[in-house]
Amino acid sequence: MSTDTVIQVDDLRVDYGATTAVDGVSFSVRRGEVFALLGTNGAGKTTTLDVLEGYREATAGSATVFGLDPVSGRDRLAPRLGIMLQDAGFFETLTVRQTVTAWRRFYHRPRSLEETLGLVGLGHRADTRVASLSGGERRRLDLGLALLGHPELLFLDEPTTGMDPEGRHQSLELVSQLVREGLTVVLTTHYLEEAEQLADRVAIMHRGTLRRLGTLEQVLAESGDSRITVGLPTEAAALLPTDLHATVAPRHGGSHVEIRTGDPESALRRLLAWGEAHGIPMPDLEVRRGSLEDVFLALPDEDDAARMPGGGRAGHGSGGARPDDRVGDTLSSRRGRRPSGDPERDVRVAASLTSTGA
Numbered sequence: 001m002s003t004d005t006v007i008q009v010d011d012l013r014v015d016y017g018a019t020t021a022v023d024g025v026s027f028s029v030r031r032g033e034v035f036a037l038l039g040t041n042g043a044g045k046t047t048t049l050d051v052l053e054g055y056r057e058a059t060a061g062s063a064t065v066f067g068l069d070p071v072s073g074r075d076r077l078a079p080r081l082g083i084m085l086q087d088a089g090f091f092e093t094l095t096v097r098q099t100v101t102a103w104r105r106f107y108h109r110p111r112s113l114e115e116t117l118g119l120v121g122l123g124h125r126a127d128t129r130v131a132s133l134s135g136g137e138r139r140r141l142d143l144g145l146a147l148l149g150h151p152e153l154l155f156l157d158e159p160t161t162g163m164d165p166e167g168r169h170q171s172l173e174l175v176s177q178l179v180r181e182g183l184t185v186v187l188t189t190h191y192l193e194e195a196e197q198l199a200d201r202v203a204i205m206h207r208g209t210l211r212r213l214g215t216l217e218q219v220l221a222e223s224g225d226s227r228i229t230v231g232l233p234t235e236a237a238a239l240l241p242t243d244l245h246a247t248v249a250p251r252h253g254g255s256h257v258e259i260r261t262g263d264p265e266s267a268l269r270r271l272l273a274w275g276e277a278h279g280i281p282m283p284d285l286e287v288r289r290g291s292l293e294d295v296f297l298a299l300p301d302e303d304d305a306a307r308m309p310g311g312g313r314a315g316h317g318s319g320g321a322r323p324d325d326r327v328g329d330t331l332s333s334r335r336g337r338r339p340s341g342d343p344e345r346d347v348r349v350a351a352s353l354t355s356t357g358a
């Protein structure tokens with residue numbers, strides 16, 4: 001293992017009774033990178049994070065953080081980690097100031113109250129009770145507490161859910177700044193554009209297994225075709241060269257043309273040459289490169305292909321379709337998703353902090 005490796009996961013499996021939540025997952029995270037662990041609902045992201053954070057034992061395979069087993073090495077690891085859960089479970093009657101002051105006691109050399117609140121833009125809310133904070137402000141407080149101990153490795157589990165656009169922007173800027181200073185980040189999020197903006201590498205899970213792993217460019221190149229769209233008069237659309245493989249649909253009294261391609265440059269050149277030869281203007285021509293959303297939307301199709309005789313990739317999935325892992329759920333849940341409701345998980349931050357030995 002290279003000295004630059006912060007996290008190493010090899011063939012990890014985690015079972016909940018008869019349910020295999022994580023099934024043969026392997027990846028590593030290098031020092032100073034932002035690694036986005038993405039996936040559909042119920043894909044196994046939180047379970048994987050639980051193992052890395054030392055809250056859950058692996059059923060099989062291995063996971064190390066800074067070369068240590070996250071469970072047996074938890075006391076040594078805790079001062080080096082910052083953990084922002086989906087919901088930390090605050091004491092509602094404490095003020096923001098009291099909360100930060102209480103948590104500071106768990107660290108050897110914590111950031112000051114002023115610095116912490118300044119970092120996350122909560123200076124003006126110091127004397128507000130936690131119960132009166134908005135959802136986005138609670139997430140900011142969560143982030144501040146995760147940064148309190150100057151962590152080397154920060155786990156962010158859906159950090160910006162509930163934040164307004166300004167809060168999201170500021171929080172992502174803050175994380176980027178800390179990464180430039182050497183912080184390593186493992187991020188899970190349902191806001192795919194957030195991963196596109198922040199992540200050096202992405203891993204995409206679906207039904208317990210890892211389906212994509214690499215830099216954003218690698219993942220998009222593998223499965224995120226670019227899209228060329230243009231509106232044309234219907235009679236012109238009928239004349240499009242067949243080798244452009246365009247999809248044509250009626251829209252606004254004309255035709256909406258879409259070309260999906262892994263080689264947008266060449267398709268665009270041919271389309272423009274065809275337009276010029278026939279004197280057809282294309283004022284609303286658009287080229288959009290493939291996105292993570294396209295990659296996500298392809299995942300269930302891959303499973304369907306794999307289930308067909310002789311089709312698709314081998315070894316996908318750890319079980320049949322479940323109601324909670326549909327991509328539609330994932331996409332709709334990007335707006336205003338609130339946490340697990342798992343009381344065990346919600347009290348873990350306090351447990352984690354008390355184990356720092358401070």
Ligand SMILES: Nc1ncnc2c1ncn2[C@@H]1O[C@H](COP(=O)(O)OP(=O)(O)OP(=O)(O)O)[C@@H](O)[C@H]1O
Binds near residue numbers: 021041047
């Ligand atoms: N405590 C538990 N007991 C039994 N099954 C569980 C438990 N926690 C999670 N699971 C199951 O394990 C699978 C993976 O869940 P996990 O929470 O890790 O997924 P996730 O990718 O984080 O999902 P989401 O994006 O919805 O938060 C799901 O099928 C889930 O129902």
